Amino acid sequence: xxxxxxxxxxxxxxxxIRLTPDKKTIDTSDINWILNPYDEFAVEEALRxxxxxxxxxxxxxxxxxxxxxxxxxxSALAMGADEAIRIDVEDNLDSLATANLLVDVLKNFEFDLxxxxxxxxxxxxxxxxxxxxxxxxxxCVTVITELKLDQGKVTVKRELxxxxxxxxxxLPAVLTAEKGLNEPRYPALRGIMMAKKKSVDLREGKxxxxxxxxxxxxxxxxxxxxxxxxxxQEAVPELIRLLRxxxxxx
Amino acid sequence: MHHDLASREVFWNISxxxxxxFLLVVVSTIFFIGxxxxxxxxxxxxxxxxxxxxxxxxxxxxxYGVAHHKILKESYPGIMHAAIFVGFVLLLIGTTTVSFDxxxxxxxxxxxxxxxxxxxxxxxFALELAGLSALIGIIMALYRRYIRRPDGLTxxxxxxxxxxxxxxxxxxxxxxxxxxxxxxQPEWARWSFVGYGVSxxxxxxxxxxxxxxxxxxxxxxxxxAFGFIAYIPFSKLFHMITSPLNIFFLSFKPKGEIxxxxxxxxxxxxxxxxxxxxxxxxxxxxxxxRCGRCQDQCxxxxxxxxxxxxxxILDLLDELNRTAKCSSSNxxxxxxxxxxxxxxxxxxxxxxxxxxxxxxxxxxxxxxxxIDKIIDLRRDRVLMDSDFPRELQATFRGMETNYNPxxxxxxxxxxxxxxxxxxxxxxxxxxxxxxxxxxAASFDDRAQKVSRYFAKILNAAKVDYAILGAEEKCCxxxxxxxxNEYLAQMLMEMNISTFNELxxxxxxxxxxxxxxxxxxxxxxxxxxxxxxxxxxxxxxLLKENKLSLNRINLxxxxxxxxxxxxxxxxxxxxxxxxxxxxxHLHQLIEPGEKHHEKSFCCGAGGGRMWLDETIGERINHxxxxxxxxxxxxQLVTACPYCLIMFDDAIKDKGIEHKMNTVDLIEMVAMSxxxxxxxxxxxxxxxxxxxxxxxxxxxxxx
Numbered sequence: 001x002x003x004x005x006x007x008x009x010x011x012x013x014x015x016x017i018r019l020t021p022d023k024k025t026i027d028t029s030d031i032n033w034i035l036n037p038y039d040e041f042a043v044e045e046a047l048r049x050x051x052x053x054x055x056x057x058x059x060x061x062x063x064x065x066x067x068x069x070x071x072x073x074x075s076a077l078a079m080g081a082d083e084a085i086r087i088d089v090e091d092n093l094d095s096l097a098t099a100n101l102l103v104d105v106l107k108n109f110e111f112d113l114x115x116x117x118x119x120x121x122x123x124x125x126x127x128x129x130x131x132x133x134x135x136x137x138x139x140c141v142t143v144i145t146e147l148k149l150d151q152g153k154v155t156v157k158r159e160l161x162x163x164x165x166x167x168x169x170x171l172p173a174v175l176t177a178e179k180g181l182n183e184p185r186y187p188a189l190r191g192i193m194m195a196k197k198k199s200v201d202l203r204e205g206k207x208x209x210x211x212x213x214x215x216x217x218x219x220x221x222x223x224x225x226x227x228x229x230x231x232x233q234e235a236v237p238e239l240i241r242l243l244r245x246x247x248x249x250x
Numbered sequence: 251m252h253h254d255l256a257s258r259e260v261f262w263n264i265s266x267x268x269x270x271x272f273l274l275v276v277v278s279t280i281f282f283i284g285x286x287x288x289x290x291x292x293x294x295x296x297x298x299x300x301x302x303x304x305x306x307x308x309x310x311x312x313x314y315g316v317a318h319h320k321i322l323k324e325s326y327p328g329i330m331h332a333a334i335f336v337g338f339v340l341l342l343i344g345t346t347t348v349s350f351d352x353x354x355x356x357x358x359x360x361x362x363x364x365x366x367x368x369x370x371x372x373x374x375f376a377l378e379l380a381g382l383s384a385l386i387g388i389i390m391a392l393y394r395r396y397i398r399r400p401d402g403l404t405x406x407x408x409x410x411x412x413x414x415x416x417x418x419x420x421x422x423x424x425x426x427x428x429x430x431x432x433x434x435q436p437e438w439a440r441w442s443f444v445g446y447g448v449s450x451x452x453x454x455x456x457x458x459x460x461x462x463x464x465x466x467x468x469x470x471x472x473x474x475a476f477g478f479i480a481y482i483p484f485s486k487l488f489h490m491i492t493s494p495l496n497i498f499f500l501s502f503k504p505k506g507e508i509x510x511x512x513x514x515x516x517x518x519x520x521x522x523x524x525x526x527x528x529x530x531x532x533x534x535x536x537x538x539x540r541c542g543r544c545q546d547q548c549x550x551x552x553x554x555x556x557x558x559x560x561x562x563i564l565d566l567l568d569e570l571n572r573t574a575k576c577s578s579s580n581x582x583x584x585x586x587x588x589x590x591x592x593x594x595x596x597x598x599x600x601x602x603x604x605x606x607x608x609x610x611x612x613x614x615x616x617x618x619x620x621i622d623k624i625i626d627l628r629r630d631r632v633l634m635d636s637d638f639p640r641e642l643q644a645t646f647r648g649m650e651t652n653y654n655p656x657x658x659x660x661x662x663x664x665x666x667x668x669x670x671x672x673x674x675x676x677x678x679x680x681x682x683x684x685x686x687x688x689x690a691a692s693f694d695d696r697a698q699k700v701s702r703y704f705a706k707i708l709n710a711a712k713v714d715y716a717i718l719g720a721e722e723k724c725c726x727x728x729x730x731x732x733x734n735e736y737l738a739q740m741l742m743e744m745n746i747s748t749f750n751e752l753x754x755x756x757x758x759x760x761x762x763x764x765x766x767x768x769x770x771x772x773x774x775x776x777x778x779x780x781x782x783x784x785x786x787x788x789x790x791l792l793k794e795n796k797l798s799l800n801r802i803n804l805x806x807x808x809x810x811x812x813x814x815x816x817x818x819x820x821x822x823x824x825x826x827x828x829x830x831x832x833x834h835l836h837q838l839i840e841p842g843e844k845h846h847e848k849s850f851c852c853g854a855g856g857g858r859m860w861l862d863e864t865i866g867e868r869i870n871h872x873x874x875x876x877x878x879x880x881x882x883x884q885l886v887t888a889c890p891y892c893l894i895m896f897d898d899a900i901k902d903k904g905i906e907h908k909m910n911t912v913d914l915i916e917m918v919a920m921s922x923x924x925x926x927x928x929x930x931x932x933x934x935x936x937x938x939x940x941x942x943x944x945x946x947x948x949x950x951x
Binding site: 016188189 | 513519632633634635636640642643646647651652657658659660662720735736
């Protein structure tokens with residue numbers, strides 16, 4: 001079976017985000033890039049399907065972005081993916097433009113499963129997976145935490161606030177991975193060395209103009225320091241007054 | 251007195267004595283076949299060059315073997331071993347001399363025996379002492395092994411066979427001598443005082459019976475002695491050969507250096523089955539005498555973990571022997587050879603319990619190298635199969651993406667500096683020392699404070715230094731000891747390239763782990779620098795009169811904890827104590843024997859800082875209890891890991907009111923009356939403890 005996982009390279013979650021002086025874009029000079037954690041669940045799930053299979057499954061990872069995003073593909077290859085495609089695009093695209101680019105590549109592919117992370121942790125739009133499914137006219141289940149394949153069908157679990165639902169669909173299907181689906185592996189050195197030798201298939205990307213434009217960024221408000229009201233019992237009334245009137249927790 | 255005539259007739263009262271020459275050939279053949287079988291096993295290991303520095307190797311055998319340098323560190327077993335060793339070595343020399351005198355000097359060259367007259371008497375007297383010494387040693391050993399039964403010793407049949415056998419050889423020797431003296435009654439008999447005593451007892455027997463008894467004893471003694479020579483390579487006695495050999499092939503690399511692996515040119519990494527060890531590591535297994543000293547010092551074992559360094563070595567030895575049988579039946583592809591050691595011979599819990607504290611290697615009298623083996627087994631698991639405790643994934647990821655095991659954003663590395671006046675190496679052309687701050691000292695709250703004090707001290711001494719700030723990466727120590735050699739080498743190479751771009755020559759660091767890796771492991775990657783631990787550096791500043799310390803009144807109940815990587819691994823024991831003695835008014839308390847090279851790990855080394863500790867007691871609690879038992883109120887450390895571990899242990903045990911920790915740097919800063927900021931002046935020592943507490947004589951009063 002052919003499994004395709006679409007992945008994105010994102011800024012490390014520990015990165016201290018700095019804006020350019022005009023606050024129009026993010027200054028990327030100090031950023032460490034990682035494979036989007038939700039996409040990692042998707043890659044891991046593909047690997048587990050392959051490990052349970054007959055040995056003839058092929059996992060292809062696809063990303064969109066500049067040269068630096070090859071590192072994300074290498075991470076997926078090191079984990080055990082077989083092939084990698086990078087659609088070469090310099091600019092940041094909105095979700096629709098991204099989905100269109102992916103569809104251009106995917107429509108020439110035969111695949112059984114198309115996996116995504118439920119969202120990228122940088123812009124948190126959570127749209128690309130569903131948009132691609134729509135454009136390819138494929139069934140789509142989002143935020144899955146369990147996946148079972150059985151005789152050409154796939155059954156997945158979605159956690160709901162009140163419990164869980166189980167959904168079954170025919171293949172090919174588009175699924176987006178939620179935390180809890182699995183625990184992604186740490187690539188062994190053997191995998192890393194093999195990944196270094198694999199070639200990345202580079203595709204020319206002709207992106208549509210993004211319909212959504214980010215006009216500016218703003219830092220979160222700075223955290224204010226704590227306040228010491230006083231000591232001992234005498235401080236209690238004042239503390240309660242502040243909690244009620246200023247912090248408004250009562 | 252006609253002592254000039256003193257001598258003894260070789261083969262007196264013995265017929266068919268030529269038989270012994272045939273027997274000797276048979277016995278020697280078995281002996282050498284036995285040795286050959288073992289050597290063949292060692293040669294299954296990978297190659298490793300241990301044939302350099304021949305002179306130093308011989309000296310090591312003299313020091314650790316002949317002079318018992320490590321054996322005597324434990325008094326009872328040390329004296330016991332020395333008594334047996336000296337006894338049998340002298341007896342061997344004696345017997346060889348007699349044989350040379352009789353067979354070569356006499357029979358071959360037809361010369362007159364030189365074993366006569368006064369020389370013979372001294373010779374005979376010396377051998378008498380030797381026999382007695384061996385006998386005393388054997389009795390001590392039997393008493394220890396079968397009556398006192400210390401925990402570190404495990405008894406096998408072999409132990410009884412060889413102890414009883416050696417004892418009987420000595421006893422029959424004395425009886426032969428006694429019966430000979432009883433029959434011949436030479437006037438110089440008293441020189442052989444033990445034999446003389448025996449002869450007095452036998453003097454009541456009829457002369458014929460004495461002669462018969464002598465003959466029976468003589469042949470029994472000979473058979474037993476020859477039997478033992480043949481038995482050597484198949485028993486514990488083999489350590490007579492393997493231990494000196496193992497000492498001879500000792501490693502000359504720094505104590506704290508883990509052997510590198512060539513990642514680019516290897517297909518497999520680490521040790522997955524027994525033949526992946528080098529031949530020296532396989533010889534190690536045969537050199538083990540099961541003395542148990544490693545286990546007696548191992549913090550993992552003593553805190554109830556399944557790891558015992560002794561058991562590890564013996565399990566690997568069993569595997570070597572077991573697979574020898576497999577390969578001799580020509581089944582190299584047999585399952586028995588293909589399974590990985592970890593999971594079959596060594597359990598995961600054993601593998602990950604090691605703190606690499608080096609207590610085992612320090613204790614081992616025959617210089618077995620435990621740590622390299624454990625790291626090689628970890629490398630196999632991590633690099634080949636990503637098979638490691640799951641909590642490590644975050645640690646590895648942190649070191650990979652943010653260059654620190656905490657996985658705190660790498661740009662925040664120098665946030666602790668705040669308003670302090672510290673140069674940045676990348677922004678300054680000149681600086682004499684690079685201060686490599688390290689991860690713990692950069693990211694841990696408590697350790698950050700120590701860093702701030704250290705900056706103040708360096709500023710006060712007008713040291714020309716700089717830090718790398720966000721350009722600094724984890725030194726690679728933790729990744730290396732956790733078996734992630736790939737990540738470790740990546741980090742080391744990144745740092746070395748930064749150092750070299752900035753023409754760094756001298757490095758200071760406050761973390762003993764960074765210190766060890768920068769000093770002892772970077773040279774293998776062409777990073778050679780003059781590296782100082784802050785303790786050494788402060789000591790140097792004091793010697794150069796660049797700092798003058800004031801005495802301050804601290805708790806009289808103060809102890810210093812020797813961290814593994816400062817003490818045992820790098821032999822820095824006295825500098826911290828001298829610094830403390832210049833500040834502290836009272837004598838330092840030492841926790842029983844658990845200090846200097848017998849110090850007990852805090853539990854954080856070998857990457858254990860990042861692993862859950864779910865089996866047995868917590869090592870930091872065990873260590874803290876050792877100090878608590880001595881009523882210690884202030885515990886001085888010189889390692890950020892130790893500081894974190896002891897602060898945790900104090901909090902876990904809820905004894906904040908009784909004990910606190912202080913870093914040596916904090917102590918020096920206090921003595922210099924330095925305060926980091928006005929705000930911090932109040933918590934110079936620990937959270938909840940003010941300056942006042944520290945300066946008072948007794949914190950509980």
